[in-house]
Amino acid sequence: MKETILYIYPEQSTFIQKDISFLSRRYDVLTPGHDWKIKRETPLNFVKQLVFLSKHLRKARAVFVMFGGYWSFLPALLGKLTGTPVYIIPGGTDCVSFPSLGYGSLRKPVMRSFIRWSFQLCTELLPVDGSLVSVDYSFHENSDFPKQGYKYFFPGIKTPHRVIHNGFDPYFFKCDPAEKVADTFIVVAAVSNLMRVKIKGIDLVLYLAEQYPLCRFTIIGISGDVINHLGTVPANVTLHPYLPQESFRTFLAESQFVLQLSVSEGFPNSVCEAMLCHCIPVGSSVGALPEIIGNTGYLATSSDKDYLRRRFEEILSTDKHRRLELGLKARQRIAENFHISKREKAFFEILEQGN
Secondary structure, eight states: OOOEEEEEOSSOOHHHHHHHHHHTTTSEEEOOOOOOOSGGGHHHHHHHHHHHHHHHGGGEEEEEEESSSHHHHHHHHHHHHHTOOEEEEOOSGGGOOBGGGTBOGGGSHHHHHHHHHHHHHSSEEOOSSGGGTOEEOOSSTTOSSSEESHHHHOTTOOOOBOOOOOOBOTTTSOOOGGGOEEEEEEEEEEEOSHHHHHHTTHHHHHHHHHHOTTSEEEEEEEOHHHHHHHOSOOTTEEEEOOOOHHHHHHHHHHEEEEEEOOSSOSOOHHHHHHHHTTOEEEEESSTTHHHHHTTSSEEEOOOOHHHHHHHHHHHHTOOHHHHHHHHHHHHHHHHHHSBHHHHHHHHHHHHHTTO
């Protein structure tokens, strides 16, 4: 019989499903399936989670928890009491604080305490990028703090950590470089409210679209409510709601660039998926973006609009042959450095250490 693993998360997502899929090849993976998005249901979710853990924790080989939050506290505490290894995967918002923008779990005193307790109690932290541990920050003009990362906010944390990047399947995301349309940009970001318009840099994308009417911009992941609030957008911008991977691959195939001007990021999956489709990455110098992009695209080091316009001029001046070369290098970088097999191997090594 397969041993059991528990995998806990605040809400389902594609990258979580990828973890569960490869873990399921060797283990029985149990997930409670509680949705922690609705705040008023948090007390009830604690009760549901306690019942779930009481039933399954002692029989589990290990527990993985995606993101620190309310949902990570009981697994970390009970894991400590029972000797069951608990691995928390910091992913982004659980390691940052931007009070002026209303973003970051660490700006909320109660949530911040639950995250700190969870990080202190768990066996090991498995952040998706080293920037979530500690990093200098300067991209946004009103950055609140000179650094971000959980060690900056919780300097007393002694829990060991190891970085395990997200992983991607080059065989699922592939296209013909010859299909690219010149000066087309794609942005893939979950934008469910107006706060995320700024966090994901959509306001900067719309500004650039106004400045460069001959370029085309496609933004995927904007909710209907946000689209209504945005009102009239430049004619060269097309907005789409969330699309399944099979659908937005078509947009990736024709887009020449992938644009991500976020104020804050953990490890942006959509950029890697676009790069596998030969999109040239253009990103802000936050989170894992510098490491993801490397020498295959362009980094923006400031959200200042004058600076961005000058940077964009440089990008658009890139000739056709250089663009083709960068697109090929972008795919190669993701396939070689962030293949899903690397994440899979790292997880299984962690689990085998317990033998």
